Amino acid sequence: MSISRKSIIDALSNVIEPDLKKDIVTLNLVKILDVQDHVISLEVKASNPAMHNKMRMREACEFAIHRALGNEWKVEVEVIPISGDEREGDLRKVLPGVKNIIAVASGKGGVGKSTVSSNLAAGLAKRGYSVGLLDADIYGPSAPTMFDLVHEKPQVVEIDGKNKLSPIEQYGVKILSIGFFAEANQAVVWRGPMATKALNQLVNDAHWGPLDFLIIDLPPGTGDVHLSIVQSIPLNGVIVVSTPQTVALADARKGVGMFRIPSINIPIIDLVENMA
Numbered sequence: 001m002s003i004s005r006k007s008i009i010d011a012l013s014n015v016i017e018p019d020l021k022k023d024i025v026t027l028n029l030v031k032i033l034d035v036q037d038h039v040i041s042l043e044v045k046a047s048n049p050a051m052h053n054k055m056r057m058r059e060a061c062e063f064a065i066h067r068a069l070g071n072e073w074k075v076e077v078e079v080i081p082i083s084g085d086e087r088e089g090d091l092r093k094v095l096p097g098v099k100n101i102i103a104v105a106s107g108k109g110g111v112g113k114s115t116v117s118s119n120l121a122a123g124l125a126k127r128g129y130s131v132g133l134l135d136a137d138i139y140g141p142s143a144p145t146m147f148d149l150v151h152e153k154p155q156v157v158e159i160d161g162k163n164k165l166s167p168i169e170q171y172g173v174k175i176l177s178i179g180f181f182a183e184a185n186q187a188v189v190w191r192g193p194m195a196t197k198a199l200n201q202l203v204n205d206a207h208w209g210p211l212d213f214l215i216i217d218l219p220p221g222t223g224d225v226h227l228s229i230v231q232s233i234p235l236n237g238v239i240v241v242s243t244p245q246t247v248a249l250a251d252a253r254k255g256v257g258m259f260r261i262p263s264i265n266i267p268i269i270d271l272v273e274n275m276a
Contacts, residue, residue: 003069005032012024013025020047024045029044030043038073044061046082094233095234101213103216104239104241105239107220107253108251108252112274117217118217122173129213130213131211133173134217135178137217140219141178144179150179154176164205165201174211176202235266236267242271243276256271
């Protein structure tokens with residue numbers, strides 16, 4: 001039984017890329033590798049590199065082909081992440097005006113990660129770059145203190161008919177932090193979904209405007225916030241901060257290992273040894 005490539009493409013035009021909200025054929029994310037012996041081999045690109053998203057994309061392609069062409073066809077789908085160049089192009093919907101997005105991470109707290117993030121952002125601004133700092137350390141936000149903005153509150157601006165948070169600018173850096181929405185001595189007691197929702201609002205409901213660099217100060221460890229960021233934000237790379245102590249380096253290795261998991265695969269730009 002023969003089958004045309006057009007029939008396969010027509011079937012796959014019903015598969016929607018969940019982040020980009022268009023079908024994978026319109027977005028030119030499908031490559032037919034081979035069709036023979038009742039086996040259809042595909043390569044499909046996806047915006048979200050997380051394992052569960054790849055599995056959903058694979059299942060959606062299999063379902064679309066079986067529904068249109070019959071269950072006698074075996075469907076083999078390799079799902080690969082959209083490349084950095086493509087993310088910078090028309091496909092990129094998250095933070096489209098930001099040229100470079102760099103996360104600063106650490107395996108454990110207290111190693112000076114927020115200090116490195118703040119100095120990196122201020123240093124880039126001093127060199128003439130347009131810079132933003134997203135304080136994603138939901139449970140221990142430090143940016144308001146680092147930039148002497150403890151009592152400041154972001155304003156709301158209307159952009160294209162929608163209300164957006166306007167980052168506060170200090171020392172040439174645009175800053176947003178959950179610390180702006182809580183009292184200085186108030187603990188942020190949230191479960192994972194609440195923290196993730198707050199982070200998404202700081203990213204998607206903010207008017208960052210055009211930036212050369214956005215620095216993201218991550219919480220310590222390898223938790224919900226980290227996964228949410230690598231799944232939803234096109235990071236260019238990660239800087240990992242540690243101190244020289246054995247226990248800090250051991251946790252830093254775990255942090256590096258998380259970003260090197262194949263389903264995540266974010267480049268490690270550098271390891272900063274702080275307080276040496």
